[in-house]
Amino acid sequence: METELSLLDAAKRMNKDALVKIFDLYAPSLYRYALRLWGDALMADQIVGDVFAKLLDHLASGNGPRSNLRSYLYQTAYHIIVDEARSSLRQAPLEALTSFRPEVASGLLGVENHIMLEKVLAAIQHDLTEDQRHVVILRFLEEFSLRETAAILGKEVNHVKVIQNRAIAKLRKVFESSETQTGVLLPKIEEVSKPLDLDSSASP
Numbered sequence: 001m002e003t004e005l006s007l008l009d010a011a012k013r014m015n016k017d018a019l020v021k022i023f024d025l026y027a028p029s030l031y032r033y034a035l036r037l038w039g040d041a042l043m044a045d046q047i048v049g050d051v052f053a054k055l056l057d058h059l060a061s062g063n064g065p066r067s068n069l070r071s072y073l074y075q076t077a078y079h080i081i082v083d084e085a086r087s088s089l090r091q092a093p094l095e096a097l098t099s100f101r102p103e104v105a106s107g108l109l110g111v112e113n114h115i116m117l118e119k120v121l122a123a124i125q126h127d128l129t130e131d132q133r134h135v136v137i138l139r140f141l142e143e144f145s146l147r148e149t150a151a152i153l154g155k156e157v158n159h160v161k162v163i164q165n166r167a168i169a170k171l172r173k174v175f176e177s178s179e180t181q182t183g184v185l186l187p188k189i190e191e192v193s194k195p196l197d198l199d200s201s202a203s204p
Helices: 004-012 015-039 041-060 069-088 101-110 114-126 130-141 146-152 157-176
Strands: none
Touching: 004 015, 004 041, 004 069, 015 069, 015 130, 041 069, 069 114, 069 130, 069 146, 114 130, 114 157, 130 146, 130 157, 146 157
């Protein structure tokens, strides 16, 4: 199986097969990422198209990523989504967040009750800031490390840790104030902030 670096090297030579493989490999996850944050399927398709158009432009001009293609593509998508959101002043509807993987939802949040799941989704959409929403989705749904998330968002690692911890604290309040007490297992702040996590890397 070709590695990301070998695909990237071939893509820099504008090898058609390599470019097609890169699209097939990353387009589905980029689409889910855009859909979670934007909430419109047509716009998510357009964002993915814009991401790969930028990649082609950069490669054709001798620029583009030298390594970590996955992070580069997410970083490009992030900036496109932020620019689009700011220009239209619109938020993704809550329904878009229900498209994340069920096994991630149950593993991360420990939600055994549909009511509590809805509270999680509502909190992510309505109680978190834009930065917090991006960090939560990149860290816990897209499974990027702290370093990768920081690179995608263009922020320092320690800043991302602060954003992440504040987001988790806000989500905890949703359950602490809930009359329905169920086993909700949000990650502990001290667990997601361990130094070891800084060097962990999510597999593409």
